[in-house]
Amino acid sequence: MSTARIRAHRRLQAFRIAVFVLLGLFFVVPLGSMAAYSIRVPGGGRTLEFWKQLGQDPDLRGAIVTSLELAFLTVALMLVLLVPTMIWVRLRVLWMSRVVEFLCLLPLTIPAIVLVVGLKGVYAWVTYFFGDSSLTLTFAYVVLVLPYAYRSIDAGLASIDVITLSEAARSLGANWFTVITRIVVPNIGSALLSAAFISVALVLGEFTLASLLNYNNLQVVINLLGKSDSQTSVAASLASLIFAFVLLVMLSFVGRRRSARRATIVIAPAPQPMKEG
Amino acid sequence: MSRGVRRLAPALGLVPFFGYLTIFLIIPTIAVVVGAFVEKDQASLSNIKALGDNVVLRTLWHSIVLSAESAIIGAVLGALLAYAVVTGKPDGLLRRTVTSACGVLAQFGGVTLAFAFIATLGFSGVVTEAGRDVFGIDLFGSGWLFGLKGLTLVYTYFQIPLMVIVFLPSLDGMRVQWREAAESLGATTWQFWRYVAGPLLLPAFLGSTLLLFANAFAAYATAAALVSQGSPILPLLIRNALTSEIVLGQSHLAFALALDMIVVVVIVMTLYALLLRRTSRWLR
Numbered sequence A: 001m002s003t004a005r006i007r008a009h010r011r012l013q014a015f016r017i018a019v020f021v022l023l024g025l026f027f028v029v030p031l032g033s034m035a036a037y038s039i040r041v042p043g044g045g046r047t048l049e050f051w052k053q054l055g056q057d058p059d060l061r062g063a064i065v066t067s068l069e070l071a072f073l074t075v076a077l078m079l080v081l082l083v084p085t086m087i088w089v090r091l092r093v094l095w096m097s098r099v100v101e102f103l104c105l106l107p108l109t110i111p112a113i114v115l116v117v118g119l120k121g122v123y124a125w126v127t128y129f130f131g132d133s134s135l136t137l138t139f140a141y142v143v144l145v146l147p148y149a150y151r152s153i154d155a156g157l158a159s160i161d162v163i164t165l166s167e168a169a170r171s172l173g174a175n176w177f178t179v180i181t182r183i184v185v186p187n188i189g190s191a192l193l194s195a196a197f198i199s200v201a202l203v204l205g206e207f208t209l210a211s212l213l214n215y216n217n218l219q220v221v222i223n224l225l226g227k228s229d230s231q232t233s234v235a236a237s238l239a240s241l242i243f244a245f246v247l248l249v250m251l252s253f254v255g256r257r258r259s260a261r262r263a264t265i266v267i268a269p270a271p272q273p274m275k276e277g
Numbered sequence B: 001m002s003r004g005v006r007r008l009a010p011a012l013g014l015v016p017f018f019g020y021l022t023i024f025l026i027i028p029t030i031a032v033v034v035g036a037f038v039e040k041d042q043a044s045l046s047n048i049k050a051l052g053d054n055v056v057l058r059t060l061w062h063s064i065v066l067s068a069e070s071a072i073i074g075a076v077l078g079a080l081l082a083y084a085v086v087t088g089k090p091d092g093l094l095r096r097t098v099t100s101a102c103g104v105l106a107q108f109g110g111v112t113l114a115f116a117f118i119a120t121l122g123f124s125g126v127v128t129e130a131g132r133d134v135f136g137i138d139l140f141g142s143g144w145l146f147g148l149k150g151l152t153l154v155y156t157y158f159q160i161p162l163m164v165i166v167f168l169p170s171l172d173g174m175r176v177q178w179r180e181a182a183e184s185l186g187a188t189t190w191q192f193w194r195y196v197a198g199p200l201l202l203p204a205f206l207g208s209t210l211l212l213f214a215n216a217f218a219a220y221a222t223a224a225a226l227v228s229q230g231s232p233i234l235p236l237l238i239r240n241a242l243t244s245e246i247v248l249g250q251s252h253l254a255f256a257l258a259l260d261m262i263v264v265v266v267i268v269m270t271l272y273a274l275l276l277r278r279t280s281r282w283l284r
Helices: A003-039 A049-056 A058-091 A094-109 A112-130 A134-158 A162-171 A176-187 A189-204 A208-212 A218-228 A230-261 B003-035 B046-050 B054-086 B093-105 B111-121 B126-135 B148-172 B176-184 B189-218 B221-226 B234-243 B253-280
Strands: none
Touching (some): A003 A230, A003 B054, A003 B093, A003 B111, A003 B148, A049 A058, A058 A134, A058 A162, A058 A176, A058 A189, A058 B003, A094 B003, A094 B253, A112 A134, A112 B003, A112 B189, A134 A189, A162 A176, A189 A230, A218 A230, A218 B111, A218 B221, A230 B093, A230 B111, B003 B253, B046 B253, B054 B093, B054 B148, B054 B189, B054 B253, B093 B148, B148 B189, B176 B189, B189 B253, B221 B234, B234 B253
16 A cells, blocks of 8 residues: 555544544433433432332323323234235235325325324314324324335335245135235234334324324323423433334344345335435 | 226225325325315415415524524535445444434434433533533523524434435445546546545435435424424424414414425425436436
8 A cells, every 4th residue: 555545544534533423422412411311419419219200100101101002003003004905016906006105105295294284174083983082193193104114014025025925825725815914924024023113113202293183192291291390301201212212223123134135225214205216 | 897897806905095095194185285275264365375474484484494504414414424434344333333323313303302402401401511510601501402503403413314324325336446447547535526426426415415404394393392482483383373273363374384384395305306316327
């Protein structure tokens, strides 16, 4: 290597270290501050008092349960709605695949704050039929998680030969229901798992729809709590954040295992729009 | 059975899916567009006219400035971070850690993010107090964190990781051979970036910036948790219009404002799609 090359290399290394350290600080400091804020005592000292509050505050406990129930119901409804549809599209109605894809990715381009304006009218009917429960948010959340779930499941289906599998099963006498539930679904397990993970993470962090449709979920209650007891609310935020972190890191491992088998893109859980490759 | 029926019959399996999306996605979207042209149960242009009101225009302008600032800062810093990542080992631990962290942090928003910054730079935030006690400087100021400047800073927190995710593939598409070819022809580093890499990456960079713009423009939860007084940006004005019956003398203003947002997002995303088509020609 010439001296000029070596100098350029050193300069690059210095640049990289500077970028990692400075941006690393920018990302770590707020998280560290949250942790420090949630355990400090005014005037000095530390306490875990506010973390204990998480399990004791009745509103917060109720909200945690509601949000977990919402996460579960959303995943269940999303899977029931999306999985058979997507398999069916690949098997029998391929000419509709562009339309289905377009509809699934559409929520990415419609901001939640816009959707909620239109949903107000629909929710008047939902309340009429299902009662005024926070759990009715499930219906809207399924739409919200649709693009992310679609991407995961689509990648899963692309990695197996759905047609051949189903033809084999059909020729052995399986009906369509058996093909979907016992042949295809077991083969896209990791894709379904990652769809479920990202859905849970999104539902647990959802605020816009719940607060503007006047329902209580975890984030709404944390936000309310912030006005009266800021330290407990910060502890709750950090707890929900850590939970989502763990879920999404697990997701990135599930995604990597699949992409190792097939050299495609990893499903980055990011709000990318519809046209990307 | 005729051929047409045989072709269409399997499509019946899609009825539940389309039915569901009609109710919870299509109807709400149409309701927004139609609702913008209705006032007191009658067709009316008064809500659309109200969009020309000074308050609305100023709020829209704030939204655009906030989105543009956070998009540009996020794009530049995100691109630097992405470059720092690509120049490392392709399968190194560093790269895997950064991309995973970015995947998570790009999703990080809303109440939690707002509270993180309140715990950091709020009146009794950890960094604010450290600044006060140790350095004797007042970082809180007059509460800038809860205004547009604060929102720009807080939005940057999810914009940078998003930029890394969307820009990394383009940087990966750059070939070492291009650099070598340029060098063997006697190009300096500056010339390489100015005449080769720059022009190649520019469409991808601008496209990603537009995506970041749309992302910030659509964000609501973070701002809602951070700003409890006033409505400096469009999503918060929609909140105001939804929670109080009448704003600017209009009962359907929320619909018109939402339509306003759709128009901006559609324009930005169309530009994005056009740029992306240009990008994909070179960087595969």
